[in-house]
Amino acid sequence: MLRFILSRLLQAIPVILVVITATFFLVRTAPGGPFDSEKAVMPEVKRALEAQYRLDLPIHEQYFAYLGDLAVGDLGPSFKYPGRSVNEILFSGLPVTAELGFYALLIALIIGGTAGVIASLKPNTKLDYIPMSAAMIGICMPSFLLGPLLVLVFGIYLDWLPISGWGDIPGDKILPSITLGAAYAAYVARLSRAGMLEVLSQDYIRTARAKGLPEWQVITRHALRGGLIPVIAFLGPAFAGLLAGSFVVETIFQIPGLGRFYVQAAFNRDYTMILGTTVFLSTLIVLFNLVSDVIAAWMNPRLRAQFGGGQ
Amino acid sequence: MTFIKPVLCIFLMPLLLIACGDRESNVVQGNRDGILHYGNGAEPQGLDPHVVTGVPENHLIRALFEGLTVKNPITLEPEPGVAERWEFAEEGKVITFFLNPEAKWSNGDPVTAEDYVWSWNRALHPETGNLYAYMLYPVFNAEAYSKGDVSDFAEVGVKALDARTLQVTLNAPTPYFLQLMDHYSTFAVHSATLLKFGKMTDRFTPWTRVGNIVSNGAFTLDEWLINRRIGMKKSTTYWDRDKVSLNGVVFYPTENVVSEERMFRVEQLHRTEVVPLEKIPKYRAEENSAYIQAPYLGTYYYLINTERAPTDNVKVRQALAMSLDREKLVRSVLQDTAVPAYSITPPDTLGYYPPKTFSYDPERARQLLTEAGYPNGEGWPGLELIYNTNEAHRKVAVAVQQMWKKELGVDITISNQEWKVYLDSVSQRDFQVARRGWIGDYVDPNNFLDLFITDGGNNNTGYSDPVYDDIVLQQAPRAETREARYALFYKAETQLMEQMPIIPIYTYTSKHLVHPSVEGLYPNLMDSLNLKYVTLHPGRTLEAANEQ
Numbered sequence: 001m002l003r004f005i006l007s008r009l010l011q012a013i014p015v016i017l018v019v020i021t022a023t024f025f026l027v028r029t030a031p032g033g034p035f036d037s038e039k040a041v042m043p044e045v046k047r048a049l050e051a052q053y054r055l056d057l058p059i060h061e062q063y064f065a066y067l068g069d070l071a072v073g074d075l076g077p078s079f080k081y082p083g084r085s086v087n088e089i090l091f092s093g094l095p096v097t098a099e100l101g102f103y104a105l106l107i108a109l110i111i112g113g114t115a116g117v118i119a120s121l122k123p124n125t126k127l128d129y130i131p132m133s134a135a136m137i138g139i140c141m142p143s144f145l146l147g148p149l150l151v152l153v154f155g156i157y158l159d160w161l162p163i164s165g166w167g168d169i170p171g172d173k174i175l176p177s178i179t180l181g182a183a184y185a186a187y188v189a190r191l192s193r194a195g196m197l198e199v200l201s202q203d204y205i206r207t208a209r210a211k212g213l214p215e216w217q218v219i220t221r222h223a224l225r226g227g228l229i230p231v232i233a234f235l236g237p238a239f240a241g242l243l244a245g246s247f248v249v250e251t252i253f254q255i256p257g258l259g260r261f262y263v264q265a266a267f268n269r270d271y272t273m274i275l276g277t278t279v280f281l282s283t284l285i286v287l288f289n290l291v292s293d294v295i296a297a298w299m300n301p302r303l304r305a306q307f308g309g310g311q
Numbered sequence: 312m313t314f315i316k317p318v319l320c321i322f323l324m325p326l327l328l329i330a331c332g333d334r335e336s337n338v339v340q341g342n343r344d345g346i347l348h349y350g351n352g353a354e355p356q357g358l359d360p361h362v363v364t365g366v367p368e369n370h371l372i373r374a375l376f377e378g379l380t381v382k383n384p385i386t387l388e389p390e391p392g393v394a395e396r397w398e399f400a401e402e403g404k405v406i407t408f409f410l411n412p413e414a415k416w417s418n419g420d421p422v423t424a425e426d427y428v429w430s431w432n433r434a435l436h437p438e439t440g441n442l443y444a445y446m447l448y449p450v451f452n453a454e455a456y457s458k459g460d461v462s463d464f465a466e467v468g469v470k471a472l473d474a475r476t477l478q479v480t481l482n483a484p485t486p487y488f489l490q491l492m493d494h495y496s497t498f499a500v501h502s503a504t505l506l507k508f509g510k511m512t513d514r515f516t517p518w519t520r521v522g523n524i525v526s527n528g529a530f531t532l533d534e535w536l537i538n539r540r541i542g543m544k545k546s547t548t549y550w551d552r553d554k555v556s557l558n559g560v561v562f563y564p565t566e567n568v569v570s571e572e573r574m575f576r577v578e579q580l581h582r583t584e585v586v587p588l589e590k591i592p593k594y595r596a597e598e599n600s601a602y603i604q605a606p607y608l609g610t611y612y613y614l615i616n617t618e619r620a621p622t623d624n625v626k627v628r629q630a631l632a633m634s635l636d637r638e639k640l641v642r643s644v645l646q647d648t649a650v651p652a653y654s655i656t657p658p659d660t661l662g663y664y665p666p667k668t669f670s671y672d673p674e675r676a677r678q679l680l681t682e683a684g685y686p687n688g689e690g691w692p693g694l695e696l697i698y699n700t701n702e703a704h705r706k707v708a709v710a711v712q713q714m715w716k717k718e719l720g721v722d723i724t725i726s727n728q729e730w731k732v733y734l735d736s737v738s739q740r741d742f743q744v745a746r747r748g749w750i751g752d753y754v755d756p757n758n759f760l761d762l763f764i765t766d767g768g769n770n771n772t773g774y775s776d777p778v779y780d781d782i783v784l785q786q787a788p789r790a791e792t793r794e795a796r797y798a799l800f801y802k803a804e805t806q807l808m809e810q811m812p813i814i815p816i817y818t819y820t821s822k823h824l825v826h827p828s829v830e831g832l833y834p835n836l837m838d839s840l841n842l843k844y845v846t847l848h849p850g851r852t853l854e855a856a857n858e859q
Contacts, residue, residue, distance in 0.1 A: 032731025036738065037364070038748070040768025041442060044458045048440035052514055082514045083357045084537075092537045151573060163573050166539070251567045254574070256538030260566070269731050 005294065012286040019282045020070070020275065024063055027266075027274050034079040034269040053079060053272075070279070076272035080265070086276035089261060096166055097257035100176060100249070101242035105235065107181030112188025113231065119189070120196035120227070121219070131189060138186030147179040147252040164254040176253040180246055184238055188231055196227035229296050236292025240285040336578035337561075342828050342849035345558035347842065350571045352584040354538050354564040358519040360495040361434045361441045367584075371562060372495040374543055374842050375526040379408050379427070379477075379492040384833045384841045387661065387754050389489040393422050393499070393527065394477075403484030408477040413550035416501050417524075417531045424471035429511075430499040432464045438512040443496030446752070449485040483788040486796065487755040493839075494752060501525040529555045529843040538564055556831075556846040575601070575824045578853065582832060583824040588703065591646050594824065601824045601853065605834030608660065608751035609819035610652055610759070611707075613696070613744050614737065617812050618773040621692055622743055626683040628811035631744075633669050634676035634718035635711060641817055644706050649817035654808050655749070656759040656800075657818045659836070663756045663797045668808040673718040680719050688720030696725045698746035699733040707816065708746070737771050745771075748819070754836060756800040757787065763807055774812035779803050827851040 035041050035049050050056045054065060069076055075086035115131035122128055154175060155163035162172035199205065200223055208218045247259030262281070265273035297303040337348045351370055356363040360372050379397075380389035394408040414422040431450070434441050435457045448454045451468030455461040468480030481488060491497055502511075504525040509516035517523055524532050529549050534542035544559040546552060563580065565571035568587045574580045586594065586602060594602035615622045615631075622628055637651030650658070654665035677687070685691050696711070698704040708725040715721050723744075728736060736742050749769070751758045760783050761767065765775040782803040790796035808815075821838040828851040831844040 030731070031735040032733075036731055036734040037442070038734065039364075039442070040738070042445065042768065044437055045440050045442055045444060048438050051438070052440055077515045081354075081356050082362050083359060083517065083519055085515075089537060148569070156573065156576060159577070162579075163577055164570055164579065168539075252570055254563070254565065254567065254570055256536065260538070267730055 001294070001297075004297075005290065008290050008293070012283075012290075015286060016279065016282050020067070020279055021063075023275055023278045024066065025059075027269070027271055028059065030269065032269055034271060036269070053077070066275070075276035075279070078270055078273050080268045080270040080273065086272050089273070090258065090276060090280055093256060093258035093261060096255060097243050097246055097250070097259060100166070100173070100180060100246055100255060100257060101239055103173060103177035104181035104184060104242055104246075105239060107177055108184035108188045108238075109231075109235075111181070112185035113192050113228070115185075116189040116192030116231075117196055117219070117224070117227070120193045120200065123197060128193075132193065135186035135189040138182045139190075141182070143179050143183065143248045144252065146182055147175070147249060150175050150179060151252070166253070166255045166257070172253075176249050176255055179252070180242065180249045184242070187234065187238070191230045191234055192228055195230040196223060199223050199226040202226070225299055229299055232292055232296045232299060234292075236288035236290075237285065240281065240288045243284060244281050338578035338581055338826055338828065339849075341561075341581060342847045345556070345847060347557050347560045347829070347845060347847065348579065348581045349560055349562045350565040350574065350580045350583040351541075351562040352564070353566050355541070358524065358532070358535075359514070360498040360500060361430070361439055361443075362514050364442050367562075367564070369495060370840070371541060372498070373528070373840075374530045374560060375524070375528045375532060376495065376498045376500075377414075377528045377549075378494070378498050379410075380489050381841060382490065382493045382837070382839055384831075384835060384839070384844055387490075387835055387837060387839065389493065392493065394492075397489070403486075404481050406479045406481070406488065407472070408479065410475040410477065411550050412475060414527065415548040415550065416527050417546055417548050418501070418504075419548055420501070420503075420525075421474070422499060422527050423474045424477035425474065426499040426502060427477050428464075428469055428471050429502045431467070431469050431497070433500070433505075433511050434496055435464075435467065436512050440514065441496060443494070443752075446491050446494050446496045449481050449483075449488050449491070451480045451482050485788065486793065487753050487757065490753040490755070499527070501527075530557075530560060533559065540564075551843065555843045557842060560842055572824065575826075576853075578826070580824075581826040581829050581847075586822045586824055588646055588648065591648060591822070599827065601826060602822070603825050603834055604648060604820050604822050605838070606650065606657065606659070606836055607819040607821040607838055608657055608754060608836045609748060610655055610657055611649070611746075611748050611816045611819060612652070612655065613711075613814040613816065614742070614747045614772055615812055615814065616740055616743050616745075616773060617810075618740075619743055621683070621685070621694065624683045625810060626679040627685070628814070629669065630676040630679040630683065630719060631715065632811055632814045633672045633679070635714050635814070635816070636671050637817060638671070640707065640710050640714075644710050645817065648820055648822060650820065652815035652818045654804055654815055655762070655813060656756045656804060657751075657836070660751070660756050660759075661754045662793070663800060665756075666801055666805045666808065668805055676718060680721070685721070688722070691721045694721065694723040694743050696723055696744040696746070697728055697733060697736060697742050698725070699730045700727040704746050711816075740771055740773065744814075747771075747813070750819070751837070756797065756804070757783070760800055760803055760807070763812060770812075772812035774807075774810060776806065776810065779806050782806075827853065 035046055054062055078084050078086050078089060081089065115135065119128040119131050151163045154161045161175055162169040165172045205218060205223055208222050243258065244262055246257055247263050250257045250259040261273060262277045265277055341348050352367045355368045355371055356365060358371055360376060377392045379392055379394040381392035383390050393410055393414045395411040396409050398407045410422060410424060416422060431447060433439055435444050435447055435453050437457060437459045444457045452461050452466050456464060456467050470478045472478050505511065505518050508518040521532050521535050529546055530543035531546045533544045541562040542559065545555050545557060565584055568585050571583050572587055572590055575583050591602060594600050615628055617623055641647060641649050641651050653667045653669060656663065656665040658664050696708055698708050705727060712723050712725055715723055737745050749759065749762065762769045763774055764780050764783055782799050787796050787799045790799055821834065825832055828848045830846045830848060832840055
């Protein structure tokens, strides 16, 4: 297993390097630069700014200088927010976005997982159709619609919950977590239903039932393990996606997370920030994929045996 | 519908346990504690007066720092700030500022004339890369120093005669110079604090962080959470602290205008930075409305490339300008939140009214187009209008497209471009017609008219007229009275609008929602506020205002 993890980590390095290189050169080919503004920038000022950000160097020197900084973990100063480093901005938003993503995922797992399992136990009945229809609505309804709807009902009409902020007023984390989690809950519901249906038709489940095990034990001890593997495989990329894709929810609820930096860095041509967020996100995706593969392998006895860790 | 609330409350009780029940809003709490909750638009770039540009930064920096002069919040005329008085000599070319002996930095140090000399050196230094360095260009040799042509700052026209006397020598009398002293790019910074964290021209040091920053305004920095809030409290060293009623201000980044309006509705904010267009009619309809709209020193216009057919022909440009029914556009598309514009300078710019050289006249427009060789649009080669991606710009562009089609029979294509791509197209002059807006940095017609001098950085139209250049650059600065100067500007602007390198569309307005408990946020042409005049009155609520 350790060898598997190490080899996957080594494979990740060239992947991330390709991502950095492609991003580095692509952002520089986009029209407009970080210092363009509606009011004309005087040439002497532009020269001074370019010198301060090393943009006056030949592009290959800029590239290697960036890689050198990156090797020591320095993502450089932000162009848009002078006085702040990209590291600092990323790490100020990361805990918030990660917390939001965690709650969203938790909601997705609890609601989606429960709905999916129940649906799979009574296929083609009301208990299947109702949660699965709700899941379909969840998938179809974008967060920019669901968010304002929840705000209108629970924040303004009923006045139960705060409509913005994060950790400032008790309860202000509820609506954003539900908004972000809803679509994922829907996916989890469909995935767990499909996974469970497949597992429940397997021979070993029939054997377990034939042995006289109570139904709840069949489900919890035998079926869930296999049935939730597709969900686990989905969770890794989903969590990385949650970190990157929380932009809309963060904007609706004025949450000081990372999402808006991903999007705005590109609009601002904030080169270091674009690179920083890309490096950060690609690393996360690689890591979470690895983690979900490891968990899936651990949950699946056949794969576990392959790595020599199984019984 | 009343049964829904209890039913839902029981059903969702476990989830909402902490949230059900009455919560005290920011506004109620703020009114009690003297804290203003302020929607401030985008997350600020930073707080260094010589590094940042932008409206949210302006609000923050002007709360933390104070200039030599301060604009009166109603009339915008300069009043004493750090300088308690000033004298003019040599027909206005030399200004001596006498600093208030009570003016102090937040660490207790006195604000000295030497602080200004050091700070202006920083603001103008070629290595600082200050986008607003040109604000100090009226000062003798400032431009040459900023461009690196003069290397010794001692040759620039600013001297500390003693600790409390600052002498400034200008290139020419500059009537708006006192106003520039209230622009943050001319503010003094505390040199010892900056030098503690780096060298004078560094842009990246943490000197503006909480605990590091030393400022001289009515408030001091108390808290700065990125993308969350910036908290300030009343300064204990500010010279005019007795007049400051607020105990503190909390600024919120409110980029999403719809969320901002909702925050205002549930009393999380005392004041919003903007108001979503679709909400304006509802607020207007309310009695004692929280909606406040005021003329704003900015013009929305279309730039024309005068070097490309068909707009290289002045008659085509005039025909396009005359065939727009601006009254209708403002009423139907903009919900009466703007004022039709027929020239570049907004009306009543410190007493200046621009000429109206044309009006909506489709008949005359068609005649001009015929004279240009396109009767009823026949033979029209097509025209492209570009704008930066934004729903409001698109609506205006579509309305303009339809008006030109209806009145002149000409077809134009409209294309949106992403912000930086659009900026690149405009600066490279790779367009035929482009949307543009200009917001004044100071209240003077010069700020609008010097845009169109030959090869001006913001001209972008190819327009060049030596007579116009001469009036704006040479004659107006030497005019002896304000009236004579305005007459010259009027003449220049008439000439500009006859050549029509731009099509003015409308004059902007500032639009805010202000809670009834707030007093002293006076609307003015620059949307310039001075929080020192703001007072809060507990007990005045939104409901009460609507029910009265």
